[in-house]
Amino acid sequence: MEQLIANYRKLLEGTSTSFRRYLYDQVNWNGRLVGIVGARGVGKTTMILQYIKAQADASNSLYVNAEDFYFSSHKLVDLADEFCKMGGKHLFIDEIHRYEGWSKELKLIYDYHPELQVTFSGSSVLDINKGVQSDLSRRAVIYTLYGLSFREYLELFEEIKIKVYTLDEVLTHQVKMKADFHPLLHFRQYLEKGYYPFALEDDFEAKLSNVVTKTLETDIPEYANMNVSTGRKLKRLMAVIAESVPFKPNMATLAEVLNVSRNNVADYLQYIEEAGLITQLRDQTGGIRSLGKVDKVYLENTNLIYALVKKEKAEIGNVRETFFMNQLRVVDDPITSPVSDFLVGDRTFEIGGRNKKQKQIKDVANAYVVKDDIEYGGLNVIPLWQFGLLY
DSSP states (O other): OHHHHHHHHHHHHTOOOSSOOTTTTTSOTTSSEEEEEOOTTSSHHHHHHHHHHHTSOGGGEEEEETTSGGGGTOOHHHHHHHHHHTTOOEEEEESGGGSTTHHHHHHHHHHHOTTOEEEEEESOHHHHHHHHHHHOTTTOEEEEOOOOOHHHHHHHHHOOOOOOOOHHHHHTTOOOOOTTOOHHHHHHHHHHHOSSGGGGSSOHHHHHHHHHHHIIIIIHHHHHTOOHHHHHHHHHHHHHHHHHOSBOOOHHHHHHHHTSOHHHHHHHHHHHHHTTSEEEEEOTTTOTTTTOOEEEEEESSHHHHHHHSOGGGOOHHHHHHHHHHHHHTTTSOOEEOSSSSEEETTEEEEEEOTTOOSGGGTTOTTEEEEESSOSOOBTTEEEGGGGGGOO
């Protein structure tokens, strides 16, 4: 316990509170059991440590990483018992999906220690969702942290602060910028290296490649009890997606390429999506987070495009659609449109460059042309970069 406390205090000292993620103020940190999930590398650990440093009483709080060697010979329930006896009130457990049987033990902690507030986080959305549904139903409140929006990127990387705008405000041209602010240069940089906070560190490309590899070779296979050969098929499928996106998945063809059944292909795509590496655009029968028919498959964010495909081979139309999909899904559910690129509620969106015409949506009500390479719009023409101000 003493070593855990020492490690925690050291981490706390090195945590900056100058920039906080969009989710920080949305979390009910006083809940008895709070879960924060998200893909690897989006900033869950930093956000938790920031809260402890800024709001919680460090003397009765404890942060631990479930991968710590301590847990090779100790249980979570035993840690909670000892912590409560020492007067502990707030327990924060990071990377909890790495601890076998975590959901059952959290249930026991919740039942045995009503005075203790527990916050946990995990990179494997798959495992967290499964554990919550099976053991923590009606107990845990789960929040999802996504990568940096363009707005957050500007603040963290460029020290340019812009308020959050609603979708209605963006569509009615209420975005106000300083006269000397020119977003397009920053926008290009964001598309390549702005979604993950660790882009501020050295060797971004190598670290992002490591995130992808660990997700495909460790997180998903452990969750789904896959063998090594199946893990290799996940990597092959990811390579096919990276080379082809956005594409309409042909399950029969993919099954033949991977030498698996069509049902396995659908499962693999679902695993990779929930792990935060791809996004599947579905029809209106299910919405993006449900099980509607898949119309297109995108990489989850534009940084992955440039990391997995050579820069000169990155198709700009794909980059634009991926950005729009990635930013919108945090606040709404984009689905496939029968006449254009996306449908969000009763609004139709056609994505393109500066010279994109109105032809495809000319007879469609509530339709917008979203253009890249322009700073400001008018009427039903909206600049693509402004959709990065939604969170």
